[in-house]
Amino acid sequence: MLALLSILGVGLAVLVATFLFGQHGGEEFCPDTFSRRTFFYFQIPLVGIQVTPIFRDDATNSLENYLIANRLVETASATTPRWDLVRAVAAGSETVRGDAEIMCHYLDATDAQNHLFWQAWSDDHQESAKQLWPLVATLARQQLYLLVPELFDLASAESDPDRLAGQLNQSLARQYLGLAKIQQQLGRHKAALELLEHAREHGPADTEVQRCREVSLRAIGKAVLEAPAEDKRPAKAAEERRAEME
Numbered sequence: 001m002l003a004l005l006s007i008l009g010v011g012l013a014v015l016v017a018t019f020l021f022g023q024h025g026g027e028e029f030c031p032d033t034f035s036r037r038t039f040f041y042f043q044i045p046l047v048g049i050q051v052t053p054i055f056r057d058d059a060t061n062s063l064e065n066y067l068i069a070n071r072l073v074e075t076a077s078a079t080t081p082r083w084d085l086v087r088a089v090a091a092g093s094e095t096v097r098g099d100a101e102i103m104c105h106y107l108d109a110t111d112a113q114n115h116l117f118w119q120a121w122s123d124d125h126q127e128s129a130k131q132l133w134p135l136v137a138t139l140a141r142q143q144l145y146l147l148v149p150e151l152f153d154l155a156s157a158e159s160d161p162d163r164l165a166g167q168l169n170q171s172l173a174r175q176y177l178g179l180a181k182i183q184q185q186l187g188r189h190k191a192a193l194e195l196l197e198h199a200r201e202h203g204p205a206d207t208e209v210q211r212c213r214e215v216s217l218r219a220i221g222k223a224v225l226e227a228p229a230e231d232k233r234p235a236k237a238a239e240e241r242r243a244e245m246e
Contacts, residue, residue, distance in 0.1 A: 023040060023041075023042055023090070023091050024040065024041055024042070024043060024088065024089070024090045024091075025038065025039060025040030025041075025088070025089060025090075026038070026039060026040075026085065026086065026087050026088030026089060026096075027039075027059060027085075027086040027087055027088075027104075028083040028084060028085055028086060028100070029083070029084050029086050029100040029103060029104055029140075030081045030082065030083050030084070031076070031082065031084060031100075031103075031137065031140035031141045031143075032075065032076035032078045032081040032082055032141065033068070033075050033076070033081050034060075034064045034067055034068055034073050034075075034137070035058065035060040035064060036058070036059040036060050036061070036064065036086070036104070037056045037057060037058055037059055037060075037083070038056065038057050038059045039054050039055065039056045039057075040054070040055055041053065041054045041055065061107060061108065061116065062116060062119060063107050063116045063118055063119040063122075064107060066119050066122065067122075067133055070122075072122065072129055072130065072133040072134070073133050073134065073136075073137045074134075074137075076141060084098055084099065084100035084140075084143065084145075085098030085099075085100060086098055086100045086101045086104050087101055099143065099145040099146065100140075100145060102145040102146065102148055102149065103136075103140055103145050103148055106118060106148070106149075106152050118152075121155070121156070125155075125159065125161070127161035128155060128158075128159070128160075128161040128164050130161070131155075131161055131164050131165045131168060132151060132152075132155045132164070132168065135151060135168055135172065136148055136151055136152075139151075142198075144179075147172070147175045147176075147179075150171050150175065151168055151171060151172075154167045154168060154171060155168075168202075169202040169203065170202070170203065172198070172199070172202040172203075173199045173200075173202040173203025173206055173209065174199075174203075176195045176196070176198045176199035176202070177195075177196070177199045177203075177206070177208060177209055177212065179195050180192040180193075180195035180196045180199065180212055180216075181212060183195060184212065184215065184216060184219075187219075189215075189216040189219040189220045190216075190220060192212070192216045193213065193216045193217070193220075196209055196212055196213045196216065200213070
Protein backbone atom coordinates (compact mmCIF):
# COMPACT_ATOMS: atom_id res chain seq x y z
CA MET A 1 0.00 0.00 0.00
CA LEU A 2 2.82 2.36 0.95
CA ALA A 3 4.60 1.58 -2.30
CA LEU A 4 1.43 2.32 -4.27
CA LEU A 5 1.00 5.64 -2.50
CA SER A 6 4.63 6.47 -3.24
CA ILE A 7 4.16 5.72 -6.92
CA LEU A 8 0.99 7.81 -7.02
CA GLY A 9 2.77 10.63 -5.24
CA VAL A 10 5.65 10.59 -7.68
CA GLY A 11 3.25 10.43 -10.60
CA LEU A 12 1.28 13.39 -9.29
CA ALA A 13 4.48 15.36 -8.76
CA VAL A 14 5.61 14.62 -12.31
CA LEU A 15 2.19 15.60 -13.66
CA VAL A 16 2.18 18.91 -11.79
CA ALA A 17 5.77 19.65 -12.80
CA THR A 18 4.97 18.86 -16.42
CA PHE A 19 2.02 21.24 -16.58
CA LEU A 20 3.84 23.97 -14.67
CA PHE A 21 7.27 23.74 -16.27
CA GLY A 22 6.96 21.44 -19.27
CA GLN A 23 5.04 23.55 -21.77
CA HIS A 24 6.81 24.35 -25.02
CA GLY A 25 5.34 26.55 -27.70
CA GLY A 26 6.03 29.03 -30.43
CA GLU A 27 5.22 30.22 -33.91
CA GLU A 28 6.17 29.11 -37.41
CA PHE A 29 6.01 30.74 -40.85
CA CYS A 30 5.53 28.89 -44.14
CA PRO A 31 7.23 30.72 -47.04
CA ASP A 32 5.60 28.37 -49.56
CA THR A 33 2.06 29.41 -48.67
CA PHE A 34 2.68 32.65 -46.74
CA SER A 35 0.80 31.36 -43.73
CA ARG A 36 1.57 31.09 -40.04
CA ARG A 37 0.69 28.82 -37.17
CA THR A 38 1.28 28.60 -33.45
CA PHE A 39 2.14 25.35 -31.68
CA PHE A 40 2.49 23.97 -28.18
CA TYR A 41 3.11 20.66 -26.46
CA PHE A 42 4.17 19.32 -23.07
CA GLN A 43 7.21 17.32 -22.11
CA ILE A 44 8.47 16.07 -18.77
CA PRO A 45 10.99 18.55 -17.36
CA LEU A 46 14.63 17.49 -17.08
CA VAL A 47 14.19 14.19 -18.93
CA GLY A 48 12.70 15.85 -22.03
CA ILE A 49 10.12 13.14 -22.81
CA GLN A 50 7.22 14.55 -24.84
CA VAL A 51 3.90 13.47 -23.32
CA THR A 52 1.36 15.19 -25.58
CA PRO A 53 0.99 15.58 -29.32
CA ILE A 54 1.86 18.94 -30.87
CA PHE A 55 -1.20 21.18 -30.97
CA ARG A 56 -1.29 23.73 -33.80
CA ASP A 57 -3.53 26.70 -34.62
CA ASP A 58 -3.59 28.91 -37.69
CA ALA A 59 -2.16 32.38 -37.04
CA THR A 60 -2.11 33.79 -40.58
CA ASN A 61 -2.81 37.51 -40.55
CA SER A 62 -4.82 39.60 -43.01
CA LEU A 63 -1.75 40.83 -44.89
CA GLU A 64 -0.62 37.30 -45.67
CA ASN A 65 -4.12 36.44 -46.88
CA TYR A 66 -4.19 39.67 -48.90
CA LEU A 67 -0.91 38.85 -50.65
CA ILE A 68 -2.15 35.43 -51.75
CA ALA A 69 -5.65 36.62 -52.69
CA ASN A 70 -4.25 39.45 -54.83
CA ARG A 71 -1.60 37.20 -56.39
CA LEU A 72 1.22 39.40 -55.19
CA VAL A 73 2.71 36.16 -53.87
CA GLU A 74 2.11 32.91 -55.71
CA THR A 75 1.77 29.75 -53.65
CA ALA A 76 4.78 27.51 -54.23
CA SER A 77 4.24 24.07 -55.70
CA ALA A 78 6.12 22.24 -52.94
CA THR A 79 4.44 18.93 -52.11
CA THR A 80 5.42 19.31 -48.46
CA PRO A 81 5.38 22.97 -47.41
CA ARG A 82 8.32 24.00 -45.27
CA TRP A 83 7.74 25.66 -41.91
CA ASP A 84 10.43 27.98 -40.58
CA LEU A 85 10.73 28.88 -36.92
CA VAL A 86 9.67 32.39 -35.94
CA ARG A 87 10.15 31.91 -32.21
CA ALA A 88 9.99 29.14 -29.63
CA VAL A 89 9.76 29.36 -25.87
CA ALA A 90 9.73 26.88 -23.01
CA ALA A 91 8.81 27.51 -19.39
CA GLY A 92 11.83 28.84 -17.56
CA SER A 93 13.91 29.21 -20.73
CA GLU A 94 14.86 32.11 -22.95
CA THR A 95 13.00 32.62 -26.21
CA VAL A 96 14.66 31.04 -29.25
CA ARG A 97 14.29 33.26 -32.31
CA GLY A 98 14.43 31.99 -35.88
CA ASP A 99 15.34 33.94 -39.02
CA ALA A 100 11.69 33.93 -40.09
CA GLU A 101 11.05 36.42 -37.30
CA ILE A 102 12.68 39.02 -39.56
CA MET A 103 9.92 38.49 -42.12
CA CYS A 104 7.15 38.48 -39.54
CA HIS A 105 8.45 41.75 -38.10
CA TYR A 106 7.41 43.39 -41.38
CA LEU A 107 4.24 41.35 -41.85
CA ASP A 108 3.06 42.46 -38.41
CA ALA A 109 4.21 46.10 -38.60
CA THR A 110 1.42 48.58 -37.87
CA ASP A 111 0.93 52.30 -38.48
CA ALA A 112 -0.33 55.00 -36.11
CA GLN A 113 -3.91 53.79 -36.61
CA ASN A 114 -2.88 50.22 -35.74
CA HIS A 115 -3.46 49.08 -39.34
CA LEU A 116 -1.04 46.64 -40.93
CA PHE A 117 1.45 49.01 -42.55
CA TRP A 118 2.48 46.91 -45.54
CA GLN A 119 -1.08 45.95 -46.41
CA ALA A 120 -2.05 49.63 -46.57
CA TRP A 121 1.13 50.38 -48.51
CA SER A 122 0.38 47.60 -51.01
CA ASP A 123 -3.12 49.00 -51.53
CA ASP A 124 -1.76 52.51 -52.09
CA HIS A 125 1.22 51.45 -54.25
CA GLN A 126 -0.11 48.54 -56.28
CA GLU A 127 2.49 48.68 -59.06
CA SER A 128 5.34 48.94 -56.57
CA ALA A 129 3.84 46.05 -54.60
CA LYS A 130 4.09 43.90 -57.74
CA GLN A 131 7.82 44.61 -57.77
CA LEU A 132 8.44 44.06 -54.06
CA TRP A 133 6.50 41.04 -52.90
CA PRO A 134 7.63 38.38 -55.42
CA LEU A 135 11.25 39.18 -54.55
CA VAL A 136 10.51 39.01 -50.83
CA ALA A 137 8.80 35.64 -51.31
CA THR A 138 11.78 34.30 -53.26
CA LEU A 139 14.20 35.29 -50.48
CA ALA A 140 11.96 33.65 -47.88
CA ARG A 141 11.85 30.42 -49.88
CA GLN A 142 15.64 30.51 -50.18
CA GLN A 143 15.81 30.99 -46.38
CA LEU A 144 17.62 34.28 -46.95
CA TYR A 145 15.51 36.30 -44.55
CA LEU A 146 18.54 38.42 -43.69
CA LEU A 147 18.34 40.06 -47.13
CA VAL A 148 14.71 41.13 -46.71
CA PRO A 149 15.03 44.34 -44.62
CA GLU A 150 16.86 46.33 -47.29
CA LEU A 151 14.09 45.63 -49.80
CA PHE A 152 11.45 46.99 -47.45
CA ASP A 153 13.61 50.03 -46.73
CA LEU A 154 13.88 50.76 -50.45
CA ALA A 155 10.15 50.26 -51.00
CA SER A 156 9.22 52.64 -48.21
CA ALA A 157 11.51 55.35 -49.61
CA GLU A 158 10.80 55.11 -53.38
CA SER A 159 7.35 55.86 -54.79
CA ASP A 160 8.10 55.32 -58.49
CA PRO A 161 7.65 51.62 -59.37
CA ASP A 162 10.15 51.64 -62.24
CA ARG A 163 12.89 53.23 -60.16
CA LEU A 164 12.03 50.87 -57.32
CA ALA A 165 12.42 47.86 -59.60
CA GLY A 166 15.92 48.99 -60.55
CA GLN A 167 16.89 49.66 -56.96
CA LEU A 168 15.60 46.28 -55.81
CA ASN A 169 17.62 44.49 -58.49
CA GLN A 170 20.76 46.44 -57.62
CA SER A 171 20.28 45.64 -53.95
CA LEU A 172 19.80 41.94 -54.53
CA ALA A 173 22.76 41.67 -56.91
CA ARG A 174 24.97 43.33 -54.30
CA GLN A 175 23.62 41.32 -51.36
CA TYR A 176 23.88 37.97 -53.15
CA LEU A 177 27.43 38.92 -54.19
CA GLY A 178 28.32 39.75 -50.59
CA LEU A 179 27.10 36.36 -49.38
CA ALA A 180 28.93 34.62 -52.22
CA LYS A 181 32.21 36.25 -51.21
CA ILE A 182 31.74 34.96 -47.67
CA GLN A 183 31.22 31.45 -49.03
CA GLN A 184 34.36 31.80 -51.13
CA GLN A 185 36.37 32.80 -48.07
CA LEU A 186 35.11 29.65 -46.36
CA GLY A 187 36.12 27.55 -49.36
CA ARG A 188 32.52 26.70 -50.23
CA HIS A 189 32.68 27.46 -53.93
CA LYS A 190 29.63 25.46 -54.99
CA ALA A 191 27.49 27.43 -52.56
CA ALA A 192 29.15 30.61 -53.82
CA LEU A 193 28.29 29.75 -57.42
CA GLU A 194 24.64 29.22 -56.53
CA LEU A 195 24.50 32.66 -54.92
CA LEU A 196 26.34 34.20 -57.85
CA GLU A 197 23.76 32.78 -60.26
CA HIS A 198 21.11 34.65 -58.31
CA ALA A 199 23.28 37.76 -58.41
CA ARG A 200 23.56 37.45 -62.20
CA GLU A 201 19.78 37.32 -62.50
CA HIS A 202 19.55 40.75 -60.89
CA GLY A 203 22.78 42.24 -62.20
CA PRO A 204 23.69 40.51 -65.49
CA ALA A 205 26.18 43.24 -66.44
CA ASP A 206 27.94 43.33 -63.07
CA THR A 207 31.63 42.69 -63.76
CA GLU A 208 32.41 41.92 -60.11
CA VAL A 209 29.83 39.12 -60.15
CA GLN A 210 31.44 37.68 -63.27
CA ARG A 211 34.93 37.94 -61.77
CA CYS A 212 33.87 36.13 -58.58
CA ARG A 213 32.11 33.49 -60.63
CA GLU A 214 35.31 32.80 -62.57
CA VAL A 215 37.22 32.46 -59.30
CA SER A 216 34.84 29.81 -58.00
CA LEU A 217 34.66 27.96 -61.31
CA ARG A 218 38.44 27.64 -61.35
CA ALA A 219 38.46 26.60 -57.69
CA ILE A 220 36.21 23.61 -58.37
CA GLY A 221 38.13 22.67 -61.52
CA LYS A 222 35.68 23.87 -64.14
CA ALA A 223 36.84 25.87 -67.13
CA VAL A 224 35.53 29.40 -67.41
CA LEU A 225 33.22 29.56 -70.39
CA GLU A 226 34.67 31.49 -73.28
CA ALA A 227 32.79 34.18 -75.12
CA PRO A 228 30.14 32.87 -77.55
CA ALA A 229 31.47 31.86 -80.95
CA GLU A 230 29.57 34.63 -82.76
CA ASP A 231 31.46 37.23 -80.74
CA LYS A 232 34.73 35.89 -82.18
CA ARG A 233 33.66 35.86 -85.81
CA PRO A 234 34.46 39.50 -86.67
CA ALA A 235 37.98 39.17 -85.28
CA LYS A 236 38.49 35.86 -87.07
CA ALA A 237 37.26 37.32 -90.35
CA ALA A 238 39.65 40.26 -90.01
CA GLU A 239 42.56 37.89 -89.45
CA GLU A 240 41.61 35.91 -92.57
CA ARG A 241 41.47 39.09 -94.68
CA ARG A 242 44.90 40.16 -93.43
CA ALA A 243 46.28 36.73 -94.31
CA GLU A 244 44.85 36.96 -97.85
CA MET A 245 46.37 40.43 -98.35
CA GLU A 246 49.77 39.17 -97.31
